[in-house]
Structure formats: structure tokens, C-alpha cells
Amino acid sequence: MNPDSKIVFETNRIDCPNGQYKARGFPAGVYSDTEVIVKSNLVDIKTLIQAHKEIITKGECEWHIFIEDVEYIDGKIFIYTGS
Numbered sequence: 001m002n003p004d005s006k007i008v009f010e011t012n013r014i015d016c017p018n019g020q021y022k023a024r025g026f027p028a029g030v031y032s033d034t035e036v037i038v039k040s041n042l043v044d045i046k047t048l049i050q051a052h053k054e055i056i057t058k059g060e061c062e063w064h065i066f067i068e069d070v071e072y073i074d075g076k077i078f079i080y081t082g083s
Contacts, residue, residue, distance in 0.1 A: 012043045016072035023077040025055030036077045043070055052079055
């Protein structure tokens with residue numbers, strides 16, 4: 001399966017220190033192997049999409065193709081998805 005990612009959030013700004021972070025899908029509850037890059041409070045879209053695709057595949061939730069929001073909590077990036 002080659003899942004698609006659709007982005008529906010308004011900005012790639014995030015309140016987060018610079019770094020690379022594991023991403024957790026919500027509601028899937030699985031983590032990506034790819035680390036999402038954050039620099040100057042901006043999420044790198046390429047690594048975000050790659051992490052999202054991994055979460056879709058691992059979580060067997062191919063209907064959650066939309067990235068609705070991204071949040072930094074306790075050292076992790078949470079990707080909120082929808083269908």
C-alpha cells in the first residue's frame with residue numbers, strides 16, 4: 001500500500017524547540033520510524049508527510065489520510081488525523 005497524505009491544517013508553525021522528534025499518530029497510537037524535523041518553530045513538511053505515511057501503514061488506518069493538526073507534547077510530535 002502506498003498511502004496518500006492530505007494536509008488540511010493552516011500553518012506549519014509549532015511551539016517546539018529545534019530538533020528531530022518521533023511522531024505519534026492520533027487516533028492510531030503508533031509511532032513513525034521517521035523523525036519529524038523542527039527548525040525555528042517550523043515543521044519540515046517532507047518529514048511530516050513521511051512520518052504520517054508510516055503511521056497510516058503501521059496503524060492500518062488508511063482512511064486517516066488527512067493531517068488535521070500537529071502538536072508538540074512531552075518531547076514528541078503528535079499528528080492528528082482524520083478521514
